[in-house]
Amino acid sequence: MSDAVIQVENLVRKFKDLTAVRGVSFQVARGEVFGFLGPNGAGKSTTIKMLATLLKPTAGRALINGYDVVRQQDRVRRSIGLVFQDPSLDERLTARENLFFHAMLYNVESRVFKRRMQEMVEMVELTDRLNDPVKYFSGGMKRRLEIARGFLHYPQVLFLDEPTVGLDPQTRSKIWEYIHALRQRENITIFMTTHYMEEAENCHRIAIIDHGEIVAMDTPANLKKLVGGDIITILTTRAGEMADRLAERFGLRAAGQGNILRVEVEQGEAFIPLLVREMGEDIKSVTLHKPSLDDVFLKLTGREIREESVSAVDRIRVFRRGRRR
Numbered sequence: 470m471s472d473a474v475i476q477v478e479n480l481v482r483k484f485k486d487l488t489a490v491r492g493v494s495f496q497v498a499r500g501e502v503f504g505f506l507g508p509n510g511a512g513k514s515t516t517i518k519m520l521a522t523l524l525k526p527t528a529g530r531a532l533i534n535g536y537d538v539v540r541q542q543d544r545v546r547r548s549i550g551l552v553f554q555d556p557s558l559d560e561r562l563t564a565r566e567n568l569f570f571h572a573m574l575y576n577v578e579s580r581v582f583k584r585r586m587q588e589m590v591e592m593v594e595l596t597d598r599l600n601d602p603v604k605y606f607s608g609g610m611k612r613r614l615e616i617a618r619g620f621l622h623y624p625q626v627l628f629l630d631e632p633t634v635g636l637d638p639q640t641r642s643k644i645w646e647y648i649h650a651l652r653q654r655e656n657i658t659i660f661m662t663t664h665y666m667e668e669a670e671n672c673h674r675i676a677i678i679d680h681g682e683i684v685a686m687d688t689p690a691n692l693k694k695l696v697g698g699d700i701i702t703i704l705t706t707r708a709g710e711m712a713d714r715l716a717e718r719f720g721l722r723a724a725g726q727g728n729i730l731r732v733e734v735e736q737g738e739a740f741i742p743l744l745v746r747e748m749g750e751d752i753k754s755v756t757l758h759k760p761s762l763d764d765v766f767l768k769l770t771g772r773e774i775r776e777e778s779v780s781a782v783d784r785i786r787v788f789r790r791g792r793r794r
């Protein structure tokens with residue numbers, strides 16, 4: 470990749486006996502939205518921390534904007550913006566003061582800062598809350614302010630570690646609107662981690678990570694093709710007989726459990742009318758399921774990234790954040 474702004478080769482991170490990241494390699498092009506998708510403990514945060522110079526790799530190499538994350542930490546830090554899992558705003562300060570201190574830290578000229586700040590807070594719809602202390606903000610407002618701050622100093626690469634964890638779906642999609650708008654305008658590269666399937670759909674490319682290893686890397690559409698097709702689930706009174714007829718008539722191999730049969734077909738919408746016409750009298754119900762990234766993960770690892778367990782983890786995180794204040 471000639472215009473790669475993130476270049477990672479065999480990156481490894483060990484914590485004593487535990488190898489959290491086991492030699493990952495990938496490249497991200499300028500302007501790309503690239504995501505790490507994987508369950509809790511897969512090694513996503515550890516990777517992003519190494520790329521953001523917050524954690525030293527045990528082995529391997531990573532360049533951000535052409536700079537080495539170990540030998541040129543300062544240059545890397547000037548090239549990047551960060552929005553991490555744990556809020557890092559100063560609660561006692563106002564939104565404006567939080568942004569101002571960030572700008573000072575990054576040597577953003579005061580004239581540039583004023584203009585950029587106005588633009589960023591307008592984007593995240595916090596203009597009328599600029600002078601309020603952050604401690605009165607909701608979780609979604611804090612996250613929006615952090616995103617505005619992440620973009621404030623014109624970074625080349627923005628790192629987002631679980632950017633919308635614990636937020637409601639509406640706030641999540643709003644946050645993605647801001648990120649896409651700015652990325653498009655300023656050609657910023659986005660590297661993000663997530664365990665939300667629908668969030669991963671925002672990426673141009675995804676690396677699926679499990680136990681510290683990349684198990685697949687491609688566009689969401691291509692990854693879904695790995696599953697094989699649309700999944701049709703049939704509830705029937707005569708499962709055995711119907712499985713035989715599906716094989717005979719359509720050449721399909723049905724997987725079954727009790728009175729439920731599952732088949733994979735290429736065009737689910739077109740197949741259902743044919744199925745009903747041929748075998749309607751034995752069918753109680755039919756459902757069509759388009760392959761999701763969850764199905765891809767299941768196919769690749771034999772496990773699911775389950776939303777219920779994820780939500781429980783989110784709740785614990787939000788609870789912990791609340792207690793830390």
Ligand SMILES: Nc1ncnc2c1ncn2[C@@H]1O[C@H](COP(=O)(O)OP(=O)(O)OP(=O)(O)O)[C@@H](O)[C@H]1O
Pocket residue numbers: 484487489507508509510511512513514515516664
């Ligand atoms: N500072 C640390 N010391 C020891 N072990 C750690 C440390 N940080 C992470 N780990 C371990 O490394 C593994 C990968 O953790 P990591 O936080 O990178 O996963 P993740 O994919 O980001 O998961 P999550 O979604 O929960 O943040 C886990 O087993 C974790 O317990």
